[in-house]
Amino acid sequence: MNEIHWPQDFLPGFTENFVSNEIIAAGLTAAQVWPLLSQAHRWPSYYANSANVRFHEHAGPDLQHGVHFYFETFGFPVQAQCVEYVAPASSEPGRIAWHGWAGDGDTRLDVHHAWLIEDLPFGRVRILTQETQRGKPAETLARTRPNPMINGHQDWLDGLISAARLAQH
Template sequence: MSDIIWPAGYVPGFSDNFCSNEIIVAGLGTNDIWPWLNTPGLWPGYYANSANPRLYDHLGPALAQGVRFYFETFGFPVEAQVVEHVPPTAGQAARIAWHGWAGSTPQDRLDVHHAWLIEDLSAGRVRILTQETQQGKPAQALAQARPNPMINGHQDWLDGLVAAARRAQAQAARG
């Protein structure tokens, strides 16, 4: 299976916080999942922990390599920029990752690398992996919180993503 490509300074085990969530489901493919993840304006419709997404200096609703965007999550106003963007292609995992940041002082600054990998598996299954590393004092606090808000929040994102893709698939089948 494919894995996440980590930039220097964000390798798991060497960051202040790390979370990893994965789901494998049957009956969906990468092309079913991609539009729901690649379009931040859709996130609040299926993921309650996402609000007010907007793209800067970009005409379309979809993300692309280098695009700057904003959204709110986990109580943080996050500025972000796409640093990896590989749309679905037959035989290749789709990838998207962004560097996100919030805060401006040593006490409230949070920097993250949030990466997603979506790949088709045998027997009509799809694998969705999301991993995030974080640096900064807020990341240190999140790493100590129980239950873990990052693990739980990202699982909600995965579950909502799959549910949205299944609803769209069912709607398309009904015509």
């Protein structure tokens, strides 16, 4: 299976926090799931932990490589830049990734959040989301139990699948 492309400064195992969530669902395609993720303004409609999505100098609705945007999640006001955007194709997975940051000094949190969406044999879709984090807030998140990042990202995946299924009808 395909894997996430990591920038050197955010390579898992060398950051303060890393989380990985994956779901494989039958009866959906990457093309059906893609617009729900690539159009950031839709996130709050199926993921309660995202709010106030705004683009900076971009008409949208889809993210694109280089686009700056803002959203709120896990109590953090996040400024972000889309650093990878490749729509899914018949032989290639879709990829979206952004660098996000919040706070300053000791409260600064930097993240690389990446998504991979690919069609699998027998009418299945695989969605992998992984995030690495740097900074003191990342250290705190990594020690927190239950892990809010793992649970939150699982909610995002579950909501994404539910929204894609609803859109089928």
